[in-house]
Amino acid sequence: MADLRGLLLMCVVFTFLSFNPGNVEGRKHIHKKQKSRSSNAESPISLSPAYPPATPPNSNDPTPTDPTPTDPGNSTSEPCVFDVTSFGAVGDGSTDDTAAFMAAWKAACAVESGVLLAPSDHVFLITSTILSGPCKPGFVFQVDGVLMPPDGPDNWPKSDSDKQWLVFYRVDGMTFTGRGTIEGNGQKWWELPCKPHRGPHGTSLPGPCNSPALIRFFMSSNLVVSGLRIQNSPQFHMKFDGCEGVLIEKLSISSPALSPNTDGIHIENTKSVGIYNSIIANGDDCISIGPGCSDVDIENVTCGPSHGISIGSLGVHNSQACVSNITVRNAFIRNSDNGVRIKTWQGGMGSVSGISFDSIQMENVRNCIIIDQYYCLAKACLNQTSAVFVTDVSYKNIKGTYDVRSPPIHFACSDAVACTNITLSEVELLPAAGELVDDPFCWNAYGTQETLTIPPISCLLDGEPQSISETANFGC
Known part of the structure; x- marks a missing residue:
């Protein structure tokens, strides 16, 4: 306590002395x-x-x-x-x-x-x-x-x-x-032997x-x-x-x-x-947004190399996850495994809603736009009857180039709980090298295209699933 009082007194004295230029030099504070x-x-x-x-x-x-x-x-x-x-x-x-x-x-x-x-x-x-x-x-x-x-x-x-x-x-x-x-x-x-680590020829060891x-x-x-x-x-x-x-x-x-x-x-x-x-x-993820987050604004961020900007993973071990009101705009993502991603585990609960990806430039990105509700770190993960509900997700003015090893647009939504109200507008993604890949992938994903999309996407379902009224209460 005496030391603290002394420090406080020194601050007061230094504040007084700071008004006298002749006494400024040589002080530690x-x-x-x-x-x-x-x-x-x-x-x-x-x-x-x-x-x-x-x-x-x-x-x-x-x-x-x-x-x-x-x-x-x-x-x-x-x-x-x-x-x-x-x-x-x-x-x-x-x-x-x-x-x-x-x-x-x-x-x-x-x-x-x-x-x-x-x-x-x-x-x-x-x-x-x-x-x-x-x-x-x-x-x-x-x-x-x-x-x-x-x-x-x-x-x-x-x-x-x-x-x-x-x-x-x-x-x-x-x-x-x-x-x-x-x-x-x-x-x-990074080199710990039990750490998940990318080794030669794509090999890895268990962890973490x-x-x-x-x-x-x-x-x-x-x-x-x-x-x-x-x-x-x-x-x-x-x-x-x-x-x-x-x-x-x-x-x-x-x-x-x-x-x-x-x-x-x-x-x-x-x-x-x-x-x-x-x-x-x-x-790994440039920015990752986990459960319990809301009102997040991301702007003028450059990512890469990285795994992109991710919401998730959510719902691990059958847990509840609530994420809402997330905006990403004026971002630049380059040489990354993913662009903008939402990833959830099977068996989770809760919801992801009110998500806006706006004015994002991609350069040589694999999986530019991805919703993955089958996220899993092992091949033994089973499909389950509950899932985190993903709804109200907007992609606007997403342009650039993609790595042709994967489709640039991938909506893999849960069998049990569909993704709804996905909106695409001014999405133009071209291969960084090689030819256009097959059509974008969709599974149990409902939404609309406000403008023509490159590559063309025809797999989005219209309207809403019949069971949405039965599963609309997800506790968030």
């Missing part, structure tokens, strides 16, 4: 005015993209721009910066700096407009850590250097969780930003083994994540679970195309999310 945000922090989803969507970003220059931290609490207080090196962090890439980060977190979290700073020109090694709130309004975690976990499972402390690395728990109104890099050191995790997700936000609200480079995660790069009010923008996320289970951004049980102006290249 630096004060600088943050950019203000005119919107209400309680609803970050209402923010429009930082710049208007245009041509897909150039993947050769993925460095995010202008990650100046903003104040999600619209606080008028001067920020008080807590540099982790002032708390004993060495930043040489080999010394364990976890204790210093925990101490700096506690101090910065306790003051209004506190800034936890990991400065540039340092590489900070941190072990698996949970950073808990609540924090005072206007809290910013600014990474200008490099943060990384131990290198591989052999160096991972046995006492630490091997399922997660950096966890933010019950943190409301926080901004996670900076010009630095979160380096996941995932290479040795435990591997840590790199960054996780859990039960938090009114979050801003911007400007960072996140790369080479052992597993998911960034997860949001049980959160509400999340703004993600200007991120660069990357890992090799064959790195297993390295989803870029994964959300579940999370509402009111905006993902804007970001570039993601990885070995």
Whole structure:
């Protein structure tokens, strides 16, 4: 407590001294005015993209721009910066700096407009850590250097969780930003012998083994994540679970195309999310949307190589899954196994509804448009009598080229519960190389074409299934 009082007093003194230019130099705690945000922090989803969507970003220059931290609490207080090196962090890439980060977190979290700073020109090694709130309004975690976990499972402390690395728990109104890099050191995790891994000639081994997700936000609200480079995660790069009010923008996320289970951004049980102006290249879903998500807006995102933008998988182990009001627009997907996908397990319950895919450019994508209600990781999965109900899905202005190994449009809906109200408009998909494949595939899928589709699609059923009234209540 005495240490905390001392830090608070130092902040007050530094704020006073900051008005005298002759006394500014040489201080560890630096004060600088943050950019203000005119919107209400309680609803970050209402923010429009930082710049208007245009041509897909150039993947050769993925460095995010202008990650100046903003104040999600619209606080008028001067920020008080807590540099982790002032708390004993060495930043040489080999010394364990976890204790210093925990101490700096506690101090910065306790003051209004506190800034936890990991400065540039340092590489900070941190072990698996949970950073808990609540924090005072206007809290910013600014990474200008490099943060990384131990290198591989052999160096991972046995006492630490091997399922997660950096966890933010019950943190409301926080901004996670900076010009630095979160380096996941995932290479040795990807090669675990029991990990599903693409080997020579398409071979793979069973799994999965435990591997840590790199960054996780859990039960938090009114979050801003911007400007960072996140790369080479052992597993998911960034997860949001049980959160509400999340703004993600200007991120660069990357890992090799064959790195297993390295989803870029994964959300579940999370509402009111905006993902804007970001570039993601990885070995699994670029963005994955799990059960319990609603009101998600994705715009001006470039994906690839990847497994595309996915809703699901949903309904595993006969569980209920409810997903609604998801919009993906002005996206660019290249060299990916899938484009825009909805995937559910047989035997699930719940519904997927109010989904809009609008103005999406494809380049050499396999399975450009896909609904798969027979998702399964083994050949032994059985057809079941219940399924997640998929309805009100719109595909508009989807254009580009596809990999001819699979039909570019694939609607495989459950025998028991049909997909309904699928709408296609201005869909034009041409082979990247070779000849046009056979007609698109449909099974128990009902919908309409508002314009002619390339390739032509004649397998959609008109109207609604006779049994829809009997199965319309799916508990969502």
